[in-house]
Structure formats: structure tokens, C-alpha cells
Amino acid sequence: MTKTIALIDYGSGNLRSASKAFEHVIAAEDLDYRVNLVTTAADLALADKIVLPGQGAFGDCMQTLQSVDGLIATLEEKVLHRKAPFFGICVGMQLLADQGHEHGIHKGLGWIPGEVVPLQKTSPDLKIPHMGWNDILPDQPDHFLLRTIKSASNLERNFYFVHSFMFQCKERENQLAHAEYGQNVTAAVVRDNIFGTQFHPEKSQVAGLNLIRDFLRWVP
Amino acid sequence: MLKTRIIPCLDVADGRVVKGVNFVDLIDAGDPVEQARLYQEQGADELCFLDITATHEDRGTILDIVSRTAAEVFMPLTVGGGVRTLADIRNLLNAGADKVSINSAAIKNPDFVREASDKCGAQCIVVALDARKTGPQSWEIYTHGGRHPTGIDAVAWAQKMAAYGAGELLVTSMDKDGTKSGFDLELTRHISEAVPIPVIASGGVGTLEHLVEGVRDGKASAVLAASIFHFGTHTISEAKHAFARHGIAMRL
Numbered sequence: 001m002t003k004t005i006a007l008i009d010y011g012s013g014n015l016r017s018a019s020k021a022f023e024h025v026i027a028a029e030d031l032d033y034r035v036n037l038v039t040t041a042a043d044l045a046l047a048d049k050i051v052l053p054g055q056g057a058f059g060d061c062m063q064t065l066q067s068v069d070g071l072i073a074t075l076e077e078k079v080l081h082r083k084a085p086f087f088g089i090c091v092g093m094q095l096l097a098d099q100g101h102e103h104g105i106h107k108g109l110g111w112i113p114g115e116v117v118p119l120q121k122t123s124p125d126l127k128i129p130h131m132g133w134n135d136i137l138p139d140q141p142d143h144f145l146l147r148t149i150k151s152a153s154n155l156e157r158n159f160y161f162v163h164s165f166m167f168q169c170k171e172r173e174n175q176l177a178h179a180e181y182g183q184n185v186t187a188a189v190v191r192d193n194i195f196g197t198q199f200h201p202e203k204s205q206v207a208g209l210n211l212i213r214d215f216l217r218w219v220p
Numbered sequence: 221m222l223k224t225r226i227i228p229c230l231d232v233a234d235g236r237v238v239k240g241v242n243f244v245d246l247i248d249a250g251d252p253v254e255q256a257r258l259y260q261e262q263g264a265d266e267l268c269f270l271d272i273t274a275t276h277e278d279r280g281t282i283l284d285i286v287s288r289t290a291a292e293v294f295m296p297l298t299v300g301g302g303v304r305t306l307a308d309i310r311n312l313l314n315a316g317a318d319k320v321s322i323n324s325a326a327i328k329n330p331d332f333v334r335e336a337s338d339k340c341g342a343q344c345i346v347v348a349l350d351a352r353k354t355g356p357q358s359w360e361i362y363t364h365g366g367r368h369p370t371g372i373d374a375v376a377w378a379q380k381m382a383a384y385g386a387g388e389l390l391v392t393s394m395d396k397d398g399t400k401s402g403f404d405l406e407l408t409r410h411i412s413e414a415v416p417i418p419v420i421a422s423g424g425v426g427t428l429e430h431l432v433e434g435v436r437d438g439k440a441s442a443v444l445a446a447s448i449f450h451f452g453t454h455t456i457s458e459a460k461h462a463f464a465r466h467g468i469a470m471r472l
Binding site for chain 2: 125163
């Protein structure tokens with residue numbers, strides 16, 4: 001039976017790009033999935049895998065998620081109890097933290113221990129936001145989700161980043177990969193069936209499409 | 221390590237590319253989506269559409285192009301030209317643009333940039349500024365394709381826009397634009413050193429060496445060019461190799 005990948009539509013800017021990228025991969029790889037943009041808890045409950053995009057400020061995104069009746073409760077039921085594979089993108093990944101420090105302190109979902117903190121301007125000419133293509137360095141090279149990246153060409157190890165805040169994991173085991181930008185920038189996090197990237201796979205050409213494919217094939 | 225970005229820009233009028241690459245393998249050289257796909261194949265790091273018609277009556281045309289592009293080109297897309305209201309920005313982002321570029325609307329009302337950045341996030345707000353040299357180490361902001369002076373100092377304006385929440389600045393020298401004699405490197409460097417956000421150098425590229433200078437000497441984080449790529453003088457890939465020969469990190 002065709003499985004459903006739910007993209008949570010809560011007004012985030014990159015939703016359309018993300019859904020197009022998933023649709024492209026599903027067609028190119030002939031995977032038995034369909035993309036469903038969900039706005040309600042009831043629709044989310046039917047999903048086999050879940051994607052949470054996110055753009056903008058941490059607190060705003062969290063508040064918008066909370067404003068949808070029953071959405072967070074259903075998310076937690078699906079992801080934490082029924083172990084549905086989850087993919088958070090950019091702020092959608094940052095929301096996994098305990099709290100974020102953008103425009104004041106805001107509580108996150110708290111699924112992966114850590115804080116979202118400002119990037120440090122470690123040298124005078126370091127530009128913030130961290131904007132552009134950066135290569136990611138695996139911290140857990142044997143993880144299924146890094147299987148393409150660890151042996152990829154330079155071109156296909158580069159992903160598109162744009163952010164001013166970063167996820168700081170409390171536990172080393174949750175940092176899946178990082179990038180160098182005047183500091184060790186968390187590029188991807190993982191905990192059991194929960195995965196997230198700071199970069200935008202939907203904007204990262206072949207590298208991003210490969211990662212989306214691997215996520216769709218992932219059986220955590 | 222963060223890579224230097226090469227951003228080809230396509231001028232679009234009434235839904236057609238104004239100056240297009242004339243490659244035989246393109247079915248329709250005037251179709252912006254075809255051009256976008258070609259640039260993606262060449263390894264462009266981002267793409268920019270400049271809507272040069274941009275009358276309010278045919279906003280639908282650019283939205284349709286953006287949405288068709290976003291369905292098959294998976295890289296960051298900036299759209300500029302006629303971005304005047306929050307609704308313009310939302311419509312472009314919802315169609316699949318990642319960033320919008322604001323130019324004259326910012327000059328008319330600087331608070332528009334602040335509002336746009338607050339509502340949509342700094343990451344999607346590019347402020348484009350057009351400047352002319354007015355003296356040694358001084359430049360002035362111009363509008364209307366470089367014809368109307370504003371009396372605004374370019375470096376001070378750049379700092380103000382960064383403070384108002386621009387995520388990035390697109391700096392075009394109107395003295396150099398169209399001359400193929402290279403960027404105004406002094407202008408680019410002065411602005412880049414004065415703001416904490418990335419600067420894209422634009423205007424005047426004629427050779428691959430010019431692109432490299434923009435980053436090495438102008439301290440830009442990215443370079444934008446139109447005709448050098450449009451007319452097939454050079455491919456994006458040739459440009460990237462030119463940077464790499466100078467030891468600048470590229471996505472290759």
C-alpha cells in the first residue's frame with residue numbers, strides 16, 4: 001500500500017520547495033510514497049513519515065505549531081510513541097531542542113536535549129547569517145542517513161545553509177554531522193527515529209535529493 | 221568550509237528571458253525555466269530572476285515562472301523587481317522563491333525592510349542597492365536604473381539596511397554596470413567591511429578574472445553576473461574553476 005509522507009503546513013515559507021523536492025525524489029526513484037500537506041492533527045495521524053519544515057524565528061514557529069489544535073499532541077504520539085520517522089528542516093530541526101534563545105527564551109519540543117544558540121562571530125570578517133554552501137563532516141559515519149554522503153564527491157557533500165542560530169546538542173551521540181564556520185556548527189541531529197538538518201536539503205540540488213531519498217528508505 | 225557562491229541572474233520581461241543563452245540544446249531559449257535548469261546543470265549555486273516589467277498588472281506571470289522553476293530546480297532562488305508590499309513577498313515565497321530582493325521600495329520606506337524581515341525572517345530579505353561614485357571613497361544611492369540620485373550615502377545606507385534586518389546586500393555599481401570592465405571593487409569592499417551580513421557583488425563583469433577580484437579584493441561573499449553567462453561567453457563551471465585556481469573554496 002502506498003505510504004504517506006506528511007509535510008506539516010503551518011505557514012512556513014519553504015513548504016512548497018520541500019514538497020516539490022520530495023515529489024521529485026519519489027517519482028525519480030519510483031518509491032511507493034505520496035506527499036500529503038497536512039494542516040490538522042487528524043490528517044497527521046494518518047502519516048507514515050513526517051517532515052517539519054521551518055523558516056523564520058524559533059518562537060514564532062513554535063507558537064504557530066502550538067496554535068493548531070492537537071497538532072503537537074499528535075506529533076508526539078506519532079513520533080515519540082509510535083516511532084514514525086521524522087525529519088525536521090532548518091527551524092523545524094531547531095524546534096527539537098529543549099529551548100531556543102532567539103528573541104528571548106522559548107521552549108521547544110524537547111525531543112533532543114540541547115539549546116538553540118546564536119552563531120558566534122569568531123572573527124571580525126565572519127558573516128552572519130551563515131549563508132551558502134558548506135560541506136558537512138560526519139560525526140557518525142556509519143549511520144544509514146550518511147551512507148551516501150560519506151563516500152560522495154566534494155560537490156555532493158555540500159549543502160545549502162542559511163541561519164544565524166544553531167543547535168547545540170547536550171549529548172554527543174545526538175550530533176550526526178557538523179560543518180565548519182568559524183566554529184563547529186551542528187549540521188544534522190539524530191535520536192532513534194528523529195532526524196533533523198540545519199541545512200535545506202530541498203535547496204541542495206543532488207546532495208539534498210540523495211539525502212531525501214535516503215530518509216524515505218530509512219527504517220530506524 | 222563555506223564556499224563562494226556564483227549567482228547567474230536572468231532578466232525577465234513579460235515572462236520571457238530578455239537576454240538568453242543561445243545553446244542548441246535548449247528547446248526554448250526564452251523560457252526562464254529552461255534557462256534555470258541549464259544553470260543548475262552547470263552547477264550554479266543560486267539563481268536570481270529580475271522581473272524588469274514588474275507592473276502590478278502582471279505579477280501573475282512572474283509567480284507562474286517562479287512556481288514552475290521551483291518544481292524542478294532545487295537551489296535557492298531570489299526574485300527581484302517590483303517588490304513593494306508584504307503581499308508581494310508572501311506571494312513570491314509561497315510560489316517557491318527563497319528570497320526577495322527589495323530596491324526602490326526600501327528607499328521610499330526603509331521601515332518596509334524592517335517589517336519584511338520581522339514577518340518573513342532576515343534570511344529571505346535581500347536589499348539591492350545601486351550606487352554611483354561621487355568622490356574618493358564616497359558613493360551615492362541612485363534609483364531608476366542609475367538615473368535618479370537620492371542624496372543617500374551608499375555605505376551608510378548599507379549599514380542602515382543591515383541594521384533594519386536585511387539578510388544580505390546586493391551591491392551594484394551603476395558606473396560599472398554594462399561596461400564589462402569589472403566590479404567597482406572599492407565600493408564592494410567598503411560596504412562588505414562595514415556590514416556584518418554577506419554582500420553580493422554585481423555590475424560590470426566582463427571576464428572570469430573580474431569575478432575572482434570581486435571576492436579576493438572586493439571581499440564579497442558571492443558574485444552575481446548576467447551577460448557573461450547569458451551569451452555563453454563562459455559557463456558557471458569555467459567560472460568556478462577560475463576561482464579554484466586562485467585558491468578560493470568553491471562547490472565543485
